[in-house]
Amino acid sequence: MGAAIPAASAGGPLRLPRALGSLPGFGLSMGITISCLSLIVLIPLSGLVWKTASLGATELAHAVLSPRALAAYRLSFGAALIAGSVNVVFGLILAWVLTRYDFPGRQIVDAAIDLPFALPTAVAGIALTTLYVEQGWLGRFLEPHGIKVAFAPAGVAVAMIFVGLPFVIRTVQPVLLDLDVHMEEAAATLGASRLYTLRKVIVPAVLPAALTGFALAFARAVGEYGSVVFISGNMPGRTEIAPLLIVTKLEQFDYGGATAVALVMLVLSFVMLLVVNLLQSSVRP
Amino acid sequence: MTDPRPLRWLLIAIALAFLTLFVGLPVIAVFVEAFRKGAPAYWQAISDPETISAIRLTLLTAAISVPINVAFGVAACWLIAKYRFPGKGILLTLIDLPFSVSPVIAGLIFVLLLGARGVFGPWFEAHDVHVIFAVPGIVLATTFVTFPFVVREVLPIMQELGNDEEEQALTLGAGGWQILFRITLPKVRWGILYGVILCNARAMGEFGAVSVVSGHIRGRTNTIPLQVEILYNEYNLSGAFAVASILTILALFTLVGKKLIESRIKMRA
Numbered sequence: 001m002g003a004a005i006p007a008a009s010a011g012g013p014l015r016l017p018r019a020l021g022s023l024p025g026f027g028l029s030m031g032i033t034i035s036c037l038s039l040i041v042l043i044p045l046s047g048l049v050w051k052t053a054s055l056g057a058t059e060l061a062h063a064v065l066s067p068r069a070l071a072a073y074r075l076s077f078g079a080a081l082i083a084g085s086v087n088v089v090f091g092l093i094l095a096w097v098l099t100r101y102d103f104p105g106r107q108i109v110d111a112a113i114d115l116p117f118a119l120p121t122a123v124a125g126i127a128l129t130t131l132y133v134e135q136g137w138l139g140r141f142l143e144p145h146g147i148k149v150a151f152a153p154a155g156v157a158v159a160m161i162f163v164g165l166p167f168v169i170r171t172v173q174p175v176l177l178d179l180d181v182h183m184e185e186a187a188a189t190l191g192a193s194r195l196y197t198l199r200k201v202i203v204p205a206v207l208p209a210a211l212t213g214f215a216l217a218f219a220r221a222v223g224e225y226g227s228v229v230f231i232s233g234n235m236p237g238r239t240e241i242a243p244l245l246i247v248t249k250l251e252q253f254d255y256g257g258a259t260a261v262a263l264v265m266l267v268l269s270f271v272m273l274l275v276v277n278l279l280q281s282s283v284r285p
Numbered sequence: 286m287t288d289p290r291p292l293r294w295l296l297i298a299i300a301l302a303f304l305t306l307f308v309g310l311p312v313i314a315v316f317v318e319a320f321r322k323g324a325p326a327y328w329q330a331i332s333d334p335e336t337i338s339a340i341r342l343t344l345l346t347a348a349i350s351v352p353i354n355v356a357f358g359v360a361a362c363w364l365i366a367k368y369r370f371p372g373k374g375i376l377l378t379l380i381d382l383p384f385s386v387s388p389v390i391a392g393l394i395f396v397l398l399l400g401a402r403g404v405f406g407p408w409f410e411a412h413d414v415h416v417i418f419a420v421p422g423i424v425l426a427t428t429f430v431t432f433p434f435v436v437r438e439v440l441p442i443m444q445e446l447g448n449d450e451e452e453q454a455l456t457l458g459a460g461g462w463q464i465l466f467r468i469t470l471p472k473v474r475w476g477i478l479y480g481v482i483l484c485n486a487r488a489m490g491e492f493g494a495v496s497v498v499s500g501h502i503r504g505r506t507n508t509i510p511l512q513v514e515i516l517y518n519e520y521n522l523s524g525a526f527a528v529a530s531i532l533t534i535l536a537l538f539t540l541v542g543k544k545l546i547e548s549r550i551k552m553r554a
Contacts, residue, residue: 044394050397093303094304119490127312265387266390
């Protein structure tokens with residue numbers, strides 16, 4: 001496909017341009033897309049299914065249902081649920097403040113929200129741990145009151161709050177920007193109280209976006225590894241998250257066990273997301 | 286109609302307190318801990334041969350996986366934005382898939398596929414090619430976790446800008462590559478740069494997936510995040526935070542670059 005000279009000026013046989021809407025390159029771009037997708041994502045992921053299929057039923061049940069594995073799922077999904085909920089509450093406040101109020105440093109605050117996307121998880125992990133250990137800047141105020149964060153389940157939730165922090169804000173922000181302030185004003189002039197407007201106008205508009213943000217933050221938190229392993233302390237059965245259990249099994253060359261736990265995680269996350277999607281379609285006006 | 290002043294102040298105070306606690310303090314802590322033993326110790330940790338080789342491997346990994354993702358991203362965006370075909374929704378979901386897979390599982394699938402006991406492992410071993418616990422595995426795992434970035438950022442822009450100019454160029458006799466390089470790419474260049482910045486930040490900072498496939502061979506298969514972990518687990522805290530400060534500076538530059546490009550894109554829109 002070199003520089004084609006327009007047929008008319010070349011004086012050669014008249015070549016009609018292809019029909020509108022049929023730009024060249026369909027085959028090539030489809031080929032590149034499908035081969036990259038297959039080589040990097042689909043074939044490797046199918047390896048997981050292949051490995052699971054080769055496991056015996058007893059082996060699978062043993063790996064999936066051991067008390068240690070059950071404790072790991074409970075911690076991973078429980079802490080992710082808490083972290084997602086905390087992120088919804090504070091994410092809504094932050095999104096509201098950033099879209100409705102003007103205050104000095106608003107642009108910096110807006111940029112800072114994406115830090116958890118940009119900061120490598122290992123760095124976040126060691127930084128949070130340092131803050132919450134007994135002698136840390138925050139730990140020294142919390143530990144005397146019996147609140148243990150580092151090397152305790154609470155630490156897992158703290159790390160998950162960090163990695164999931166931007167999601168709710170970034171999904172809710174555009175909705176709040178789009179939401180017509182005139183509609184709120186109209187509600188007010190018609191005699192609606194501020195709370196009534198909030199309940200009847202703002203919440204229905206924002207709820208689906210907040211749920212999406214929750215789902216994204218939750219999914220990210222469940223799979224999170226780097227920031228959690230430093231602060232959690234990694235005690236089997238108590239502060240060991242499911243991704244760490246996979247790594248431990250791999251290090252012991254128990255590939256079957258690692259695969260089984262990975263599969264449970266994928267299935268549980270998928271079910272959770274499905275539930276959230278259903279919830280979302282039921283609240284959408 | 287605005288919120289009453291006390292409510293406004295209360296909400297701003299809550300928002301700022303939450304951000305300070307979860308974003309501000311960790312960043313400050315990184316630099317305070319990094320310089321706890323003074324600038325000479327900081328410099329020594331940064332210029333350690335193991336750190337230097339980790340930096341080199343991280344740069345190499347990003348230099349391979351980011352261009353792969355850009356080439357794939359442009360091709361996929363062209364395909365999705367310019368043509369109608371069945372299965373487009375499924376294709377988009379599949380491209381997004383790596384974002385919903387735990388990084389540890391991303392590493393695991395490559396070990397299962399290419400490791401010594403994996404599907405293709407024996408073949409690679411017979412040909413003396415090392416993939417897992419070697420650089421190719423690190424590049425593959427990194428490319429997997431960063432796979433959706435460029436498509437996600439470029440596709441909305443390409444779709445919004447439409448195909449009019451491309452179709453006009455076609456009627457004037459321009460070829461496919463000419464249209465791509467002279468019209469489409471210049472139109473979406475800020476979107477591509479945005480995707481590259483995000484993709485690069487993740488590629489250089491990926492920990493979980495890389496940790497599973499790297500084998501942690503010191504000075505050979507350690508990236509910067511893995512080097513941070515090793516130093517930290519050796520209780521060399523100031524060393525770990527010194528190396529971590531490199532990644533933190535990268536993250537801060539990423540945020541600034543992102544903000545600048547966002548205002549560019551908004552101006553054009």
